[in-house]
Amino acid sequence: GAVVSQHPSWVICKSGTSVKIECRSLDFQATTMFWYRQFPKQSLMLMATSNEGSKATYEQGVEKDKFLINHASLTLSTLTVTSAHPEDSSFYICSVQLATDTQYFGPGTRLTVL
Amino acid sequence: TQLLEQSPQFLSIQEGENLTVYCNSSSVFSSLQWYRQEPGEGPVLLVTVVTGGEVKKLKRLTFQFGDARKDSSLHITAAQPGDTGLYLCAGANQGGSEKLVFGKGTKLTVNP
Numbered sequence: 090g091a092v093v094s095q096h097p098s099w100v101i102c103k104s105g106t107s108v109k110i111e112c113r114s115l116d117f118q119a120t121t122m123f124w125y126r127q128f129p130k131q132s133l134m135l136m137a138t139s140n141e142g143s144k145a146t147y148e149q150g151v152e153k154d155k156f157l158i159n160h161a162s163l164t165l166s167t168l169t170v171t172s173a174h175p176e177d178s179s180f181y182i183c184s185v186q187l188a189t190d191t192q193y194f195g196p197g198t199r200l201t202v203l
Numbered sequence: 204t205q206l207l208e209q210s211p212q213f214l215s216i217q218e219g220e221n222l223t224v225y226c227n228s229s230s231v232f233s234s235l236q237w238y239r240q241e242p243g244e245g246p247v248l249l250v251t252v253v254t255g256g257e258v259k260k261l262k263r264l265t266f267q268f269g270d271a272r273k274d275s276s277l278h279i280t281a282a283q284p285g286d287t288g289l290y291l292c293a294g295a296n297q298g299g300s301e302k303l304v305f306g307k308g309t310k311l312t313v314n315p
Binding site: 090093095121123130131132133135138180182184186190191192193194195196197199 | 233234236238243244245246247248251291293295301302303305306307308310
């Protein structure tokens with residue numbers, strides 16, 4: 090498998106500020122990473138596919154300018170929530186994909202916007 | 204659009220009971236994964252099934268992929284409180300997209 094870390098594990102911020110979440114693949118070079126958000130008692134919702142060295146591919150309905158994704162290296166992808174608002178509060182999870190379609194997930198980041 | 208229907212959505216049982224969770228679709232998947240997620244944590248991979256009709260066992264958990272690769276089931280024997288969690292099935296698109304299609308999950312509670 091692959092070991093994936095996320096930082097921070099939780100963050101509280103004021104409305105209008107920006108928050109950066111890091112996703113690291115610790116033992117695997119990942120050309121592709123995925124970002125999901127999960128609301129309480131719900132399943133995962135794919136936000137975007139992060140591609141190393143190129144622009145991310147966003148799912149329909151996800152604002153590109155609000156959720157900035159940077160995949161500058163094979164082991165690091167970042168998600169920046171810009172001008173965060175309370176409705177952005179959620180559990181954000183990243184994953185890396187191995188060759189066999191299987192994805193390995195990070196531990197998640199709990200974002201609370203006051 | 205490919206969809207995965209998971210059932211039941213909620214399941215509360217007593218320790219020692221058996222249970223089955225189902226994951227169904229009208230679409231064919233190249234592979235299907237099962238994950239377990241605990242509150243405040245990311246999903247943890249349990250198994251990947253690839254071949255139609257395939258059966259995989261992981262201790263007390265038995266996973267089956269339908270012959271037509273449209274459905275899958277997870278059977279737990281003699282459930283224990285440690286099995287409590289959200290079980291998610293996810294299918295890989297046969298069209299070659301790297302994205303996974305997730306079911307809505309089954310919230311399992313095993314009471315001691």
